[in-house]
Amino acid sequence: MGVDLFAKAGLHQAEAVLRAHGVDAFFRAAAERTGDSHVVIDGRKVLMAGSHDYLGLSTHPRVVEAAVQAVRRWGTTVSGSRPLSGSLVLHAELEERLAAFLGQEAATLTNSGFQANLALSALIGRDDLVFADARNHASLVDAARLGWGRVRRYRDLGQLRAQLAAAPAGTGRLILTDGVFSMDGDAADLHGLRALADEHGGTLVVDAAHDLGVLGERGRGLVEHCGLDDRVDLISVTLSKSLASIGGALAGPAANVNYLRANARPILYSVAVPPASAAAALAALEVVEAEPERRRRLWELAEGLHNGLRGLGFDTRPSTTPIVPVRFADMAAAGAFWAALFEAGVFTNLVGPPAAGTAMLRLTLTANHDETHLATVLEACDRAARRLGVPRVPDIPEVALTR
Numbered sequence: 238m239g240v241d242l243f244a245k246a247g248l249h250q251a252e253a254v255l256r257a258h259g260v261d262a263f264f265r266a267a268a269e270r271t272g273d274s275h276v277v278i279d280g281r282k283v284l285m286a287g288s289h290d291y292l293g294l295s296t297h298p299r300v301v302e303a304a305v306q307a308v309r310r311w312g313t314t315v316s317g318s319r320p321l322s323g324s325l326v327l328h329a330e331l332e333e334r335l336a337a338f339l340g341q342e343a344a345t346l347t348n349s350g351f352q353a354n355l356a357l358s359a360l361i362g363r364d365d366l367v368f369a370d371a372r373n374h375a376s377l378v379d380a381a382r383l384g385w386g387r388v389r390r391y392r393d394l395g396q397l398r399a400q401l402a403a404a405p406a407g408t409g410r411l412i413l414t415d416g417v418f419s420m421d422g423d424a425a426d427l428h429g430l431r432a433l434a435d436e437h438g439g440t441l442v443v444d445a446a447h448d449l450g451v452l453g454e455r456g457r458g459l460v461e462h463c464g465l466d467d468r469v470d471l472i473s474v475t476l477s478k479s480l481a482s483i484g485g486a487l488a489g490p491a492a493n494v495n496y497l498r499a500n501a502r503p504i505l506y507s508v509a510v511p512p513a514s515a516a517a518a519l520a521a522l523e524v525v526e527a528e529p530e531r532r533r534r535l536w537e538l539a540e541g542l543h544n545g546l547r548g549l550g551f552d553t554r555p556s557t558t559p560i561v562p563v564r565f566a567d568m569a570a571a572g573a574f575w576a577a578l579f580e581a582g583v584f585t586n587l588v589g590p591p592a593a594g595t596a597m598l599r600l601t602l603t604a605n606h607d608e609t610h611l612a613t614v615l616e617a618c619d620r621a622a623r624r625l626g627v628p629r630v631p632d633i634p635e636v637a638l639t640r
């Protein structure tokens with residue numbers, strides 16, 4: 238007899254337990270969005286404090302208009318993959334602009350950031366080794382699993398160094414890391430990773446999902462912040478956060494990008510980015526460059542949120558970016574806090590294992606928010622903590638942002 242394939246643990250079980258405690262945190266559908274600052278859920282208008290539309294561009298008039306015009310001109314989808322019937326001049330233009338923006342020779346699009354990372358599996362042959370940060374996003378974890386080679390997970394550079402030193406001669410060594418870790422909000426040590434990659438003949442790929450548009454003088458991301466624009470082998474990009482769209486890309490030296498274009502199955506066998514999404518990302522790229530004040534605003538609010546929460550006794554370490562994590566003892570405690578904030582009119586992200594190491598709420602304020610929104614979030618957190626008797630941490634130092 239077989240066993241029930243659907244009986245495995247998953248989000249549905251956590252969800253059931255939380256629901257029994259009156260916490261309904263997942264798949265909550267918004268009936269309306271006002272930019273990314275508020276949403277209407279079940280008739281209640283709540284402040285959105287969990288969006289990754291970092292620069293608030295998903296409702297920017299230029300971005301919206303570009304998407305509308307693209308639908309009128311090219312329709313809703315291309316219904317084909319890039320190598321066959323799905324390529325538009327719009328895709329080629331976006332690839333060129335992305336590459337130029339990132340200071341790379343070339344870029345190739347995928348239909349999501351997740352797929353951009355899965356495309357990396359085309360690099361991993363039977364004799365190759367993958368070295369993956371233990372806190373990488375699920376899509377990088379799956380990319381490593383999809384490849385044919387063996388995977389080593391490292392927790393710090395010391396462990397990575399030892400793993401690389403033990404790798405048999407003649408093996409390919411692919412090092413995969415988030416640029417900014419999506420749950421904890423801290424940045425990878427790119428200089429350290431580059432040095433190890435150089436020492437051991439490794440290929441370094443950085444996922445810029447949470448740093449593109451956010452970090453660096455011109456918003457090129459962590460590679461720009463670290464002055465390593467020309468020293469990574471590939472940058473993986475999502476269009477879904479700062480670029481206010483949906484889609485992904487891999488950028489780097491032309492030879493590396495061309496290899497992926499010819500071999501990566503998410504590029505070869507899945508539909509191209511829809512016209513509206515490509516046009517929205519192109520317009521968003523222009524706004525990222527034209528309106529640097531949005532990035533400044535994002536960071537001001539991030540600083541206010543970190544230090545406001547820390548002042549109230551909520552530890553937001555190790556984050557140094559606009560991703561602001563607040564940890565709890567378990568999912569029940571985090572869920573109760575989530576529900577209290579929702580009740581107070583603030584929507585946050587409730588996450589726990591396996592996505593995050595521990596139960597936490599993840600908060601982000603975007604360039605579309607203002608000081609009043611910040612004050613609302615802080616007050617709601619303070620009140621919820623008083624009501625629920627959440628323990629506070631004394632004397633947390635102010636945040637040292639990766640800016």
Ligand SMILES: Cc1ncc(COP(=O)(O)O)c(C=O)c1O
Pocket residue numbers: 349350351352354374376415419444446447475476477483484485
């Ligand atoms: C680090 C990281 N990489 C990749 C992705 C996937 O991007 P997308 O939502 O465009 O598929 C995410 C999404 O949350 C992410 O946080």
